[in-house]
Amino acid sequence: MSHSLKTHSLTLLLLFTLSSTATSHFSSSSSTSTTQPSTWSEWRSARATYYAAADPRDIVGGACGFGDLVKAGYGMSTVGLSESLFERGQICGACFELRCVNDLRWCIPGTSIIVTVTNFCAPNYGFPADGGGHCNPPNKHFVLPIEAFEKIAIWKAGNMPIQYRRIKCRKEGGxxxxxxxxxxxxxxxxxxxxxxxxxxxxxxxxxxxxxxxxxxxxxxxxxxxxxxxxxxxxxxxxxxxxxxxxxxxxxxxxxxxxxxxxxxxxxx
Known part of the structure; x- marks a missing residue:
């Protein structure tokens, strides 16, 4: 079973340059917020694979344009989504909680991870959706750095059944x-x-x-x-x-x- 699944088939030119940071004076106002969608708390079924970064440059990039994910504050708690979940990039920055299910051999019991959407897993129409085309529609698929994947499952699991739910993001700073x-x-x-x-x-x-x-x-x-x-x-x-x-x-x-x-x- 493959030890990794690279998700960099879609490479985009990044405009992001984190060269300096400043904090300015501001005032703010929030509109009357809508309630959190009730569907966010619902666990839903999907599958997940992982990739292992062979080169430090592998953590720089992604279809959401966040650039160097470590410098941007996301670290390895990130995920790429299949086309059925990606919403053409609108969902970039959203957070999900994932847990491993239905595999007693490879799941780490009682664990879950929280990840931020930073990338897109492009379809591969050379394979069927129920074959090698993990990210083909209508599949709901998550691709994780191996560092995140190994918090919920043993790496030998490969293409794992999981459950996911949308949650609020918690971030340090503004x-x-x-x-x-x-x-x-x-x-x-x-x-x-x-x-x-x-x-x-x-x-x-x-x-x-x-x-x-x-x-x-x-x-x-x-x-x-x-x-x-x-x-x-x-x-x-x-x-x-x-x-x-x-x-x-x-x-x-x-x-x-x-x-x-x-x-x-x-x-x-």
Whole structure:
């Protein structure tokens, strides 16, 4: 049985550069939050495999655009999702609890792990879904670093039956905004998000503009074509459970491309 399953068949150009971190003054307001979906507490059936990083560069990348997962604070508690779960990247940043089931030989009893979605497991239509195409629709499949997999099962298990449920994310520190781009093109990577974990809408405001909606570029990278240079920047972000946080003057007037700034965090 294979000792690993590499999930890097989908390689994307990353705009993420975690070159500097700053914390700015802010004020915030939250909308009336929607209740946590009742389905989050339900355990559902899926399968899981793992990959073993053969090279340190293997932990840098992913279809959500978070870049170096260790520097970004995610470590090895991460997961790639099959197409049936990935939601075209909208779910990037969400958290799941996983546990091993139905295999007394390989499961570690009474254990579970909490992981953050950072990657996509691409379908392989050269194999049937019930054969080697683990991540083909309609399969619900999780691909874990071996370090995470071995917390719930012995590595010899290979393709394991598991149960999963969506949970709130708990993160250290505030939401991080990494600004990249050139000229009037701006891309902002939003990471380290607690609460629901996944962001569904973003607005940005300069000191000389009103609130401007940003579009999802890919994963949790959001972009806009606007000249916001030489202005302090404020952000309004909305998570998938309907909670909105507005943080004013997250980036000071002197911000530059390649910097990361931190603001208020969602409740976890």
């Amino acid at each position: 939401i991080r905004y990494t600004i990249s781009g050139s000229g009037i093109f701006m891309s902002v990577l939003i990471s380290n998000v607690a609460g629901a974990g996944d962001i569904v809408a973003v607005k940005v405001k300069g000191s000389r503009t009103g609130w401007l909606p940003m579009g999802r570029n890919w994963g949790q990278n959001w972009h806009i074509n606007a000249d916001l240079r030489n202005q302090p920047l404020s952000f309004e972000v909305t998570s998938s459970d309907g909670v909105t946080i507005t943080s004013y003057n997250v980036a000071p007037k002197s911000w530059s491309y390649g910097q990361t700034f931190e603001s208020k965090q969602f409740e976890s």
